[in-house]
Amino acid sequence: MPRSKLQRKVIAPPRFKGFKPYGCVNHDENPIELLYEEYEAIKLADYKLMNHQEAAVLMGVSRATFARIYEKARRKIARALVETREIITISGNSFSDQKWFLCNSCHSRFTIPRKIEKKCCPLCRSLKIETIFDRTSDMRFEI
Numbered sequence: 823m824p825r826s827k828l829q830r831k832v833i834a835p836p837r838f839k840g841f842k843p844y845g846c847v848n849h850d851e852n853p854i855e856l857l858y859e860e861y862e863a864i865k866l867a868d869y870k871l872m873n874h875q876e877a878a879v880l881m882g883v884s885r886a887t888f889a890r891i892y893e894k895a896r897r898k899i900a901r902a903l904v905e906t907r908e909i910i911t912i913s914g915n916s917f918s919d920q921k922w923f924l925c926n927s928c929h930s931r932f933t934i935p936r937k938i939e940k941k942c943c944p945l946c947r948s949l950k951i952e953t954i955f956d957r958t959s960d961m962r963f964e965i
């Protein structure tokens with residue numbers, strides 16, 4: 823019987839909804855779904871240059887689980903590059919300490935403290951905001 827997927831912590835969702843290749847013809851077929859936790863693994867290991875143990879602690883998973891997430895992310899990105907496929911990001915099995923919003927007027931991404939009643943963009947004051955990541959509860963950590 824397969825184990826249920828445990829949630830992986832991300833500090834923030836990616837700053838984009840996806841990537842598209844250009845200069846090729848077949849980039850709009852079968853986009854590759856990169857999970858938020860896979861993006862986070864790439865960010866922590868390859869951008870912030872953390873070792874797997876440090877990154878695993880931040881994401882609330884074992885080092886072995888982090889290594890699996892990281893490997894899946896690298897393979898997906900490699901496949902997207904070689905096969906000239908789009909990448910779209912989806913929340914997957916992740917959660918964050920904060921609820922994240924996107925402003926559809928100025929395209930900024932932000933969080934709103936719970937004490938603020940009126941939800942508007944902190945940069946342009948637009949009310950055209952959407953929730954992009956709302957997984958702050960049901961936190962479970964892998965031991």
Ligand SMILES: [Zn+2]
Binds near residue numbers: 925929944947948
């Ligand atoms: Zn705005």
